């Protein structure tokens with residue numbers, strides 16, 4: 621039996637979505653974020669990094685959502701439902717699977733951190749300085765970086781229905797978390813093609829079942 625160690629409002633939503641698309645039976649062990657938004661200590665007993673998702677299958681335990689999605693595709697998707705076939709689409713598939721955590725998520729995480737420097741748990745006496753510093757880094761660097769990423773995704777989805785071409789794939793599943801976080805946090809203009817992609821995702825019965833299982837994906841920080 622496949623077991624997902626699932627933290628609420630987290631990247632492990634992607635693993636639930638993949639499992640639902642593949643119509644695989646699975647078991648969920650649930651964890652709730654602490655008020656600090658960190659994972660509870662219990663997750664460290666499952667994997668030394670203490671992050672979610674973690675997948676257990678056939679006596680193996682491993683972390684990192686991209687690795688988990690690739691594993692599920694390679695070992696539990698015999699009909700290749702979630703991997704495109706043509707060489708060009710496979711290159712796109714590989715690119716977006718890596719881009720999500722390698723390039724886009726670090727910018728979104730930095731935005732969250734620098735946007736929080738004027739708020740608790742930063743000590744009250746440092747919040748004014750923290751806020752000025754955070755806003756400065758966002759203005760000088762992060763907002764421009766995120767605008768470049770947003771325009772890049774928007775341009776790609778103007779030409780493609782799904783991230784790896786005309787077929788839904790693990791690339792969309794991996795991209796769902798950062799792309800939806802970027803849309804939720806706003807500030808990048810209208811992005812009609814990215815929004816249309818999000819709508820296509822949300823209309824999928826497997827996505828809806830995954831949300832029922834894992835809870836809503838309401839991103840902190842707006």
Ligand SMILES: N[C@@H](CCC(=O)N[C@@H](CS)C(=O)NCC(=O)O)C(=O)O
Pocket residue numbers: 627629630631632657658659660670671672673683684685686721
């Ligand atoms: N690159 C990893 C990131 C894992 C990760 O940071 N997960 C977050 C949830 S979105 C987490 O567990 N945060 C809680 C914590 O850091 O304590 C992946 O894609 O699986």
